[in-house]
Amino acid sequence: MQIKSYSLLNREFITAMTFAIIISFSSIALATLIFSGPMLSKYLAIGISGGLIGSIILLLNNLLFSSSKISISSQQSIFALFASIIAARICQKLIGFGVEDILSTLIASFLIMNCATGFIMCLVGKLKTEQLIRYIPYPVNSGFLAGTGLLIISFGLMEITHISFSLQNIPLFFQTELLLKWLIPFLYAFLALYLMRRIECYRYLILPTMIFSAFICFYIYLFFKGISFERASNLGWTIGYYSNQSLAFPPILKITPSKIHWDMIISFIPNYFSLALLASINCSLNTSSFELISQKKLKLYDEFKITGLSNILIGLFGGIGGYQNIGVSKLNLSFGTKTRAVNVVVTLILILILFTGISILQVVPKYIVNFLLIYIGIDLTYTYLIEVKSKISWYYYLIVLAIALSVLIFNILTGVIIGLILSMFLFVLQYSKINALSKILNSSVLTSNVERSSFEMKVLAKSRRQILIPLFSGYLFFGNSEALINKIKGKIKKSSTTIGFIIFDFSKTSGMDVSCYQSLLKILQFCNKKKIEVIFCKLPLSLQTEIIKFIADYFNDFSFNEFEDLDHSLEWCEERILQNIEYHKEKHFQLPFLNEEVDLLLCYFKSINFEAGDVIFKQNEPSQKFYWLSEGILDVWLNKDTPHQSRLARIKNGNLVGEMGVFTKSLRSATVVAHEKSLLYSITEEDLQRLYKEQPNLGIKLDHYIINIMSQRLVNANQFIRYMKSEIINPQS
Numbered sequence: 136m137q138i139k140s141y142s143l144l145n146r147e148f149i150t151a152m153t154f155a156i157i158i159s160f161s162s163i164a165l166a167t168l169i170f171s172g173p174m175l176s177k178y179l180a181i182g183i184s185g186g187l188i189g190s191i192i193l194l195l196n197n198l199l200f201s202s203s204k205i206s207i208s209s210q211q212s213i214f215a216l217f218a219s220i221i222a223a224r225i226c227q228k229l230i231g232f233g234v235e236d237i238l239s240t241l242i243a244s245f246l247i248m249n250c251a252t253g254f255i256m257c258l259v260g261k262l263k264t265e266q267l268i269r270y271i272p273y274p275v276n277s278g279f280l281a282g283t284g285l286l287i288i289s290f291g292l293m294e295i296t297h298i299s300f301s302l303q304n305i306p307l308f309f310q311t312e313l314l315l316k317w318l319i320p321f322l323y324a325f326l327a328l329y330l331m332r333r334i335e336c337y338r339y340l341i342l343p344t345m346i347f348s349a350f351i352c353f354y355i356y357l358f359f360k361g362i363s364f365e366r367a368s369n370l371g372w373t374i375g376y377y378s379n380q381s382l383a384f385p386p387i388l389k390i391t392p393s394k395i396h397w398d399m400i401i402s403f404i405p406n407y408f409s410l411a412l413l414a415s416i417n418c419s420l421n422t423s424s425f426e427l428i429s430q431k432k433l434k435l436y437d438e439f440k441i442t443g444l445s446n447i448l449i450g451l452f453g454g455i456g457g458y459q460n461i462g463v464s465k466l467n468l469s470f471g472t473k474t475r476a477v478n479v480v481v482t483l484i485l486i487l488i489l490f491t492g493i494s495i496l497q498v499v500p501k502y503i504v505n506f507l508l509i510y511i512g513i514d515l516t517y518t519y520l521i522e523v524k525s526k527i528s529w530y531y532y533l534i535v536l537a538i539a540l541s542v543l544i545f546n547i548l549t550g551v552i553i554g555l556i557l558s559m560f561l562f563v564l565q566y567s568k569i570n571a572l573s574k575i576l577n578s579s580v581l582t583s584n585v586e587r588s589s590f591e592m593k594v595l596a597k598s599r600r601q602i603l604i605p606l607f608s609g610y611l612f613f614g615n616s617e618a619l620i621n622k623i624k625g626k627i628k629k630s631s632t633t634i635g636f637i638i639f640d641f642s643k644t645s646g647m648d649v650s651c652y653q654s655l656l657k658i659l660q661f662c663n664k665k666k667i668e669v670i671f672c673k674l675p676l677s678l679q680t681e682i683i684k685f686i687a688d689y690f691n692d693f694s695f696n697e698f699e700d701l702d703h704s705l706e707w708c709e710e711r712i713l714q715n716i717e718y719h720k721e722k723h724f725q726l727p728f729l730n731e732e733v734d735l736l737l738c739y740f741k742s743i744n745f746e747a748g749d750v751i752f753k754q755n756e757p758s759q760k761f762y763w764l765s766e767g768i769l770d771v772w773l774n775k776d777t778p779h780q781s782r783l784a785r786i787k788n789g790n791l792v793g794e795m796g797v798f799t800k801s802l803r804s805a806t807v808v809a810h811e812k813s814l815l816y817s818i819t820e821e822d823l824q825r826l827y828k829e830q831p832n833l834g835i836k837l838d839h840y841i842i843n844i845m846s847q848r849l850v851n852a853n854q855f856i857r858y859m860k861s862e863i864i865n866p867q868s
Contacts, residue, residue: 147472149340151480154463156343158209158481159488162186163374163499164507165215165455168287171294174226178238179374182455185245185386186210187489189454194482196445197459198475202433205472206425206464207481208442211457212511213417214252216283217410218245218455219290220546221403228399239394242386242453247400248407249450255411256418256443260436272562274531275554276416277519278538282550284515285543291508292317320502323349324510328517346503353500364498374499386453409551418442418458425464534558575626576604582851583705584771584782588789592847595709600632602708604701606640612648620654624661634667636708640701642673652681659695668711669695672704706785732833739826740816745809751792754806758796760819764788767813775806785810791844797823 166182542550
């Protein structure tokens with residue numbers, strides 16, 4: 136057990152040493168990215184100090200407050216990239232000013248940049264709106280990261296060759312003298328990338344081993360060439376000799392307030408906003424990705440607040456910010472780490488480097504830093520520009536490629552804007568192909584929930600194809616509205632029956648673009664010409680107001696009907712059909728009995744008059760009797776007088792009410808209310824049994840009638856169920 140514990144402790148210590156080397160050298164590489172060029176390179180220690188301080192603050196906050204014991208945070212390349220762009224512009228604009236002006240303005244911009252990003256992250260975490268960040272399209276995020284990788288590579292090339300990367304300067308990079316300078320770090324970076332993706336079990340040793348071997352090879356080369364360290368340093372082969380500088384200081388101390396050029400800092404506001412947005416997106420993606428890999432639920436909004444506060448604190452020190460390092464965190468997880476020990480050791484090592492690391496930095500070969508910088512760029516580019524090709528379709532990949540090239544050629548904000556525009560265009564193009572007209576039904580398939588007399592049912596059975604019901608779904612906009620209207624017109628023209636009614640059902644529609652109104656007007660004009668009555672179902676009030684405005688501009692006498700649901704819409708159409716047909720309404724039962732049989736049957740029933748609004752029976756009551764509706768209309772309600780009430784059916788004269796509960800001896804399944812003044816005949820179970828005993832032939836005839844009604848209901852229900860089943864299994868367009 137002791138040997139196993141010692142082995143685990145030793146492994147965690149090696150892991151911590153590895154991560155400390157990776158984070159510290161990455162800080163050096165990213166600082167080189169920011170403090171490059173003849174004006175800023177001699178102040179590289181400020182950048183290294185800011186990077187180390189940033190990583191230490193992130194690690195401490197992660198150690199104390201994170202819900203994950205093994206996630207590791209550090210300075211991130213996206214912060215360094217924005218900082219390098221700002222640094223280059225400041226150096227360009229402040230030519231002729233003193234070094235104090237440049238450094239003060241630069242560090243002040245870092246302060247505002249990190250504080251602004253941290254504040255946005257805290258706000259996102261506080262409002263618990265971090266999920267909204269994930270609505271940024273994946274191709275936009277991938278394109279940005281790929282573009283970031285290309286930018287870092289271009290900065291690495293410029294740092295090695297002192298030539299800015301552009302299309303015109305590409306031939307210069309292939310001159311023999313310059314080719315050897317950048318090719319070796321490039322090949323070394325590609326080798327590291329290859330090994331990191333090929334070797335799983337010893338991945339944590341690859342970068343430290345390559346850094347150490349490069350370090351040894353450099354000094355072996357100096358030894359055999361007889362070149363002293365001082366000469367190598369003077370030739371620019373090492374990071375530099377900082378005899379009077381220390382890392383153990385916050386960069387904020389280098390600010391002279393009177394030398395800050397606030398007008399320049401204000402001009403960088405778009406950059407600050409872009410960084411805040413993109414850093415929040417990547418922080419969210421990193422955290423959710425680690426949550427998935429570690430199979431542990433993290434409080435994303437708490438992680439955002441922790442990271443946001445860390446970046447505000449980093450900004451107050453003038454450092455360079457960051458968030459969870461997904462690569463290092465994944466490695467830490469794969470090494471089987473269970474505690475925060477690695478996090479503690481990495482933090483202590485970085486603090487030690489911050490206070491004593493100046494002597495180490497004096498002898499670090501510059502090409503190792505260049506190798507790490509190029510490795511970071513190649514890793515991002517390969518992951519999000521090469522590997523991503525197998526994950527997404529080619530048109531999404533073209534968006535990724537367009538964004539990456541735009542970021543490289545123009546700037547980050549332009550690239551992201553181009554990506555968003557292309558993504559929206561592609562979304563509109565693809566969404567317009569989705570059929571928002573889920574189905575065009577007629578009332579032979581879908582009928583109202585009104586239970587009618589047998590005569591009315593026969594009349595409607597011959598006329599129900601007159602009612603057309605287009606069922607819309609999703610969002611209606613200019614990309615799909617015209618196709619929907621053409622389908623409806625085609626259905627009307629091809630119909631074998633003259634269409635008299637059309638019900639536009641908007642119950643499944645999430646919204647409508649204003650450009651759809653013009654398409655809607657076309658179908659209204661078409662219906663007006665064909666003498667088709669138009670009914671709108673579940674039309675939102677906002678849409679209704681707009682449609683009325685449009686109709687008023689184009690029609691003088693056109694009107695439409697609007698109902699709260701499809702059931703009421705169908706009922707209105709059916710009533711219109713029945714009104715156009717003359718038929719004799721028989722009083723009372725309208726049953727298939729002789730007059731003398733009716734009189735005899737009435738002896739077993741009790742007549743009851745109900746006024747409008749009276750309750751016949753309530754849901755969940757015992758079923759003690761059932762009714763014949765002789766005159767009037769009844770409504771059947773589920774969950775009556777509750778927020779979830781809904782009308783199940785409307786019952787008209789000549790129908791039975793409540794017979795199922797009596798025959799099955801179950802509680803009432805719904806509440807029945809008189810819609811208008813009604814006459815009902817009720818019979819109890821005892822009276823029904825007396826009827827069977829005293830008048831068996833009449834009882835059998837009554838049973839046949841009840842069975843016929845229930846069978847007809849079952850036929851109608853089965854017809855609809857078969858239709859819906861066929862649509863699910865083998866849907867037709």
